[in-house]
Amino acid sequence: xxxxxxxxxxxxxxxxxxxxxxxxxxxxxxxxxxxxxxxxxxxxxxxxxxxxxxxxxxxxxxxxxxxxxxxxxxxxxxxxxxxxxxxxxxxxxxxxxxxxxxxxxxxxxxxxxxxxxxxxxxxxxxxxxxxxxxxxxxxxxxxxxxxxxxxxxxxxxxxxxxxxxxxxxxxxxxxxxxxxxxxxxxxxxxxxxxxxxxxxxxxxxxxxxxxxxxxxxxxxxxxxxxxxxxxxxxxxxxxxxxxx
Amino acid sequence: xxxxxxxxxxxxxxxxxxxxxxxxxxxxxxxxxxxxxxxxxxxxxxxxxxxxxxxxxxxxxxxxxxxxxxxxxxxxxxxxxxxxxxxxxxxxxxxxxxxxxxxxxxxxxxxxxxxxxxxxxxxxxxxxxxxxxxxxxxxxxxxxxxxxxxxxxxxxxxxxxxxxxxxxxxxxxxxxxxxxxxxxxxxxxxxxxxxxxxxxxxxxxxxxxxxxxxxxxxxxxxxxxxxxxxxxxxxxxxxxxxxx
Amino acid sequence: xxxxxxxxxxxxxxxxxxxxxxxxxxxxxxxxxxxxxxxxxxxxxxxxxxxxxxxxxxxxxxxxxxxxxxxxxxxxxxxxxxxxxxxxxxxxxxxxxxxxxxxxxxxxxxxxxxxxxxxxxxxxxxxxxxxxxxxxxxxxxxxxxxxxxxxxxxxxxxxxxxxxxxxxxxxxxxxxxxxxxxxxxxxxxxxxxxxxxxxxxxxxxxxxxxxxxxxxxxxxxxxxxxxxxxxxxxxxxxxxxxxx
Amino acid sequence: xxxxxxxxxxxxxxxxxxxxxxxxxxxxxxxxxxxxxxxxxxxxxxxxxxxxxxxxxxxxxxxxxxxxxxxxxxxxxxxxxxxxxxxxxxxxxxxxxxxxxxxxxxxxxxxxxxxxxxxxxxxxxxxxxxxxxxxxxxxxxxxxxxxxxxxxxxxxxxxxxxxxxxxxxxxxxxxxxxxxxxxxxxxxxxxxxxxxxxxxxxxxxxxxxxxxxxxxxxxxxxxxxxxxxxxxxxxxxxxxxxxx
Numbered sequence: 001x002x003x004x005x006x007x008x009x010x011x012x013x014x015x016x017x018x019x020x021x022x023x024x025x026x027x028x029x030x031x032x033x034x035x036x037x038x039x040x041x042x043x044x045x046x047x048x049x050x051x052x053x054x055x056x057x058x059x060x061x062x063x064x065x066x067x068x069x070x071x072x073x074x075x076x077x078x079x080x081x082x083x084x085x086x087x088x089x090x091x092x093x094x095x096x097x098x099x100x101x102x103x104x105x106x107x108x109x110x111x112x113x114x115x116x117x118x119x120x121x122x123x124x125x126x127x128x129x130x131x132x133x134x135x136x137x138x139x140x141x142x143x144x145x146x147x148x149x150x151x152x153x154x155x156x157x158x159x160x161x162x163x164x165x166x167x168x169x170x171x172x173x174x175x176x177x178x179x180x181x182x183x184x185x186x187x188x189x190x191x192x193x194x195x196x197x198x199x200x201x202x203x204x205x206x207x208x209x210x211x212x213x214x215x216x217x218x219x220x221x222x223x224x225x226x227x228x229x230x231x232x233x234x235x236x237x238x239x240x241x242x243x244x
Numbered sequence: 245x246x247x248x249x250x251x252x253x254x255x256x257x258x259x260x261x262x263x264x265x266x267x268x269x270x271x272x273x274x275x276x277x278x279x280x281x282x283x284x285x286x287x288x289x290x291x292x293x294x295x296x297x298x299x300x301x302x303x304x305x306x307x308x309x310x311x312x313x314x315x316x317x318x319x320x321x322x323x324x325x326x327x328x329x330x331x332x333x334x335x336x337x338x339x340x341x342x343x344x345x346x347x348x349x350x351x352x353x354x355x356x357x358x359x360x361x362x363x364x365x366x367x368x369x370x371x372x373x374x375x376x377x378x379x380x381x382x383x384x385x386x387x388x389x390x391x392x393x394x395x396x397x398x399x400x401x402x403x404x405x406x407x408x409x410x411x412x413x414x415x416x417x418x419x420x421x422x423x424x425x426x427x428x429x430x431x432x433x434x435x436x437x438x439x440x441x442x443x444x445x446x447x448x449x450x451x452x453x454x455x456x457x458x459x460x461x462x463x464x465x466x467x468x469x470x471x472x473x474x475x476x477x478x479x480x481x482x483x484x485x486x487x488x
Numbered sequence: 489x490x491x492x493x494x495x496x497x498x499x500x501x502x503x504x505x506x507x508x509x510x511x512x513x514x515x516x517x518x519x520x521x522x523x524x525x526x527x528x529x530x531x532x533x534x535x536x537x538x539x540x541x542x543x544x545x546x547x548x549x550x551x552x553x554x555x556x557x558x559x560x561x562x563x564x565x566x567x568x569x570x571x572x573x574x575x576x577x578x579x580x581x582x583x584x585x586x587x588x589x590x591x592x593x594x595x596x597x598x599x600x601x602x603x604x605x606x607x608x609x610x611x612x613x614x615x616x617x618x619x620x621x622x623x624x625x626x627x628x629x630x631x632x633x634x635x636x637x638x639x640x641x642x643x644x645x646x647x648x649x650x651x652x653x654x655x656x657x658x659x660x661x662x663x664x665x666x667x668x669x670x671x672x673x674x675x676x677x678x679x680x681x682x683x684x685x686x687x688x689x690x691x692x693x694x695x696x697x698x699x700x701x702x703x704x705x706x707x708x709x710x711x712x713x714x715x716x717x718x719x720x721x722x723x724x725x726x727x728x729x730x731x732x
Numbered sequence: 733x734x735x736x737x738x739x740x741x742x743x744x745x746x747x748x749x750x751x752x753x754x755x756x757x758x759x760x761x762x763x764x765x766x767x768x769x770x771x772x773x774x775x776x777x778x779x780x781x782x783x784x785x786x787x788x789x790x791x792x793x794x795x796x797x798x799x800x801x802x803x804x805x806x807x808x809x810x811x812x813x814x815x816x817x818x819x820x821x822x823x824x825x826x827x828x829x830x831x832x833x834x835x836x837x838x839x840x841x842x843x844x845x846x847x848x849x850x851x852x853x854x855x856x857x858x859x860x861x862x863x864x865x866x867x868x869x870x871x872x873x874x875x876x877x878x879x880x881x882x883x884x885x886x887x888x889x890x891x892x893x894x895x896x897x898x899x900x901x902x903x904x905x906x907x908x909x910x911x912x913x914x915x916x917x918x919x920x921x922x923x924x925x926x927x928x929x930x931x932x933x934x935x936x937x938x939x940x941x942x943x944x945x946x947x948x949x950x951x952x953x954x955x956x957x958x959x960x961x962x963x964x965x966x967x968x969x970x971x972x973x974x975x976x
Contacts, residue, residue: 179729179730180728184728195717206668208716208717211717211718212717215715215717215718218714219714219718219720222710226707227703228728228729229699229727230703230704230706230725230726232707232724233732234722234723234724235720238718238719238721239718239719240627240668240719241668243664
């Protein structure tokens with residue numbers, strides 16, 4: 001019964017990592033795609049369903065607790081008694097780069113909204129569902145898509161860096177609390193430019209200077225399959241030619 | 245003219261680090277103490293003024309941009325053309341320790357409010373004043389009081405750790421942007437229990453297991469005196485007997 | 489032609505990680521096993537050959553440059569024109585835990601010998617061979633088996649920690665120099681007790697408190713298959729129930 | 733009685749940090765200067781004695797256990813029953829920067845010799861003396877002069893980085909073992925070019941781009957004065973304009 005397949009939930013779906021992760025996990029699970037704008041997930045939902053997989057999309061603003069609550073009520077209706085096998089929080093928010101004294105309150109706060117508050121709402125909604133599924137083939141998994149800005153607060157990047165540092169703290173805290181309960185939490189440091197339509201014009205000397213989102217998706221899938229005796233809680237991912 | 249002495253601004257003044265820092269910097273500067281509750285700074289203000297120093301207190305909620313704006317307007321009136329030599333952001337917020345799934349939105353957000361948003365408001369208000377003072381005896385200094393939770397996201401500490409990680413990111417970003425402009429920004433990792441009235445009952449095996457706030461204040465003063473060729477941007481401070 | 493299969497080289501083969509890695513890579517490659525004592529690799533070599541794979545063993549002391557040179561001359565004779573696809577440096581050396589003032593010179597130096605000097609000799613011998621193979625199916629890979637002691641210098645562990653910190657420095661330096669040339673270098677932080685015969689008596693509350701070496705081997709294999717646009721240079725691996 | 737003054741021991745004395753540290757500590761203590769070449773410490777010894785302080789020099793190769801043993805026997809004779817208040821390990825060794833495959837065994841090993849093995853010999857000789865002095869005015873202190881290479885293994889810097897990573901591991905391990913026994917151990921990350929005769933030709937855009945060794949010495953002195961309730965175990969020091 002296809003409807004009884006377990007589900008993977010991907011929050012933050014645009015044309016890059018989110019879509020690739022959805023396609024990759026759709027090879028094994030039904031997938032639910034959450035994004036603020038329907039236009040972001042609809043093509044991926046259609047593509048997966050057309051290819052014989054099962055996908056749904058739910059419009060969600062993860063920075064808004066009510067929106068997340070509504071989204072998970074709808075999700076529960078859609079999936080019924082099926083279980084949740086994996087969740088990927090891939091919401092990055094805006095990347096604001098400007099002199100600190102020119103940052104508006106709203107610009108500064110945007111890093112936290114996506115990477116702190118949004119990650120909190122999503123985690124509180126998804127963890128009770130993941131905890132029900134600790135006897136599955138693969139340990140239930142929660143992966144946060146993060147960035148180098150989680151490790152280093154660069155000049156002009158106060159908004160993004162505060163958000164990503166906070167995301168790393170949250171991921172560590174959840175890994176330590178929920179690992180012993182059987183949930184696998186990962187902080188994935190994506191260090192480089194993702195190779196998508198929007199970055200096509202960004203030219204680099206080297207033809208492989210951008211990260212393929214399909215390769216990130218493969219990494220996430222691998223992480224999901226790790227057994228309970230061998231959890232990776234932090235991983236970095238970058239092109240071979242990246243400076244770091 | 246005493247009124248022409250430069251000023252130090254201490255945000256977050258309770259009976260511990262904030263009060264000790266205020267007393268220490270009052271040996272050289274006039275001091276402005278900011279705290280939400282007047283009751284927190286009034287005894288220290290009175291004590292410093294009675295001892296021949298100069299201190300004022302301004303009721304401020306650093307997590308509220310309007311409150312910070314009003315506080316700095318009042319500060320400007322009080323100090324006139326005098327300059328700002330140093331600023332210490334010592335607002336820690338509540339320390340919430342509980343299972344992640346029991347955290348309310350408000351509890352989770354409290355870490356960010358004090359350590360992220362509040363630090364942002366204070367930094368935006370104080371940095372233009374510090375930038376005016378780069379020819380002073382000591383480079384103008386902005387110190388953030390942080391904690392071990394800035395380095396490690398422990399189980400049950402998602403709120404505090406996300407806030408302190410964010411504070412570290414902010415401090416690094418500011419140090420990198422404003423260091424070359426002559427402002428000295430420091431992230432101070434206070435690792436241990438502060439020895440104050442409230443922690444008197446917390447018994448440890450070792451008589452020197454708690455950090456004296458006076459010693460933290462001495463460290464902050466030393467950091468302030470470092471010349472431009474020798475800035476410390478991160479320091480850890482703990483009792484000799486602390487496990488780390 | 490089986491003899492034309494590419495080779496994987498595993499240095500440091502005992503009953504745990506090294507043997508499991510050898511078995512895992514033997515599913516795709518011929519494998520060369522290096523260890524000081526023949527008794528350590530012979531059972532694994534025999535087992536792999538009996539199972540239809542191809543394995544050879546070469547007695548090598550990686551801390552001795554001449555021994556490594558001789559080993560690689562023998563290796564070259566054995567593999568002829570075949571290429572090297574992957575190399576794992578899994579030599580850990582002794583774990584000495586004792587008060588610092590009681591450490592002998594030899595005990596202190598043992599951490600460096602295995603994790604610093606030995607890793608240097610092995611890297612200098614293997615990297616020229618890996619560089620010849622950058623057009624292979626998977627980018628040529630050099631993985632260092634490391635430990636939590638690479639991240640934290642604990643009391644009583646000066647020997648092991650200096651060695652593992654040095655190994656991490658070496659792995660980072662090589663990753664940055666040889667990544668752009670197409671070689672994938674990984675520092676793998678194994679955080680926990682490996683589940684082998686020798687640790688059978690080490691009882692933990694939780695049945696899955698030890699790391700299965702087979703799971704580490706799976707992780708190493710996955711890392712080897714990452715494409716050039718998506719290299720992981722550092723990964724941590726621990727049991728779900730491990731405190732960290 | 734001047735001869736009863738406590739002593740500070742500085743290992744690694746050239747024209748930069750070592751000499752400045754010796755001068756600074758000579759304001760309070762008698763100082764013993766250790767360096768391989770007499771020519772390195774003799775001018776400083778003479779200068780301190782001429783200025784009314786007390787200094788001696790002992791030719792020592794810290795990478796050689798026998799040389800360190802002989803040096804400390806001589807030191808004991810010179811200081812008699814006086815106590816040791818502080819020790820600074822400032823031996824840096826050669827900085828080798830070259831492609832990894834071109835490193836000779838000797839070049840690679842040089843990072844470890846100075847920063848690992850030498851630091852070990854010096855620590856084993858000095859710690860028993862520091863432990864006798866835990867009731868002094870200031871807690872007995874052992875400071876290691878380190879570098880950014882202790883935090884990041886850059887390409888072409890495998891020798892220096894393995895040495896400095898090892899030094900950091902050693903400093904952490906000693907801080908954790910001997911802190912509770914009253915000895916203050918510090919890892920000081922000096923991030924930048926020291927302003928000495930040899931670097932005069934190194935031009936930077938900014939007039940204050942180099943670190944004054946006197947400022948480092950002031951930092952070390954401050955660290956030495958920290959009380960047992962407020963130890964700093966790691967500090968970074970860099971020019972305001974340094975990129976990091």
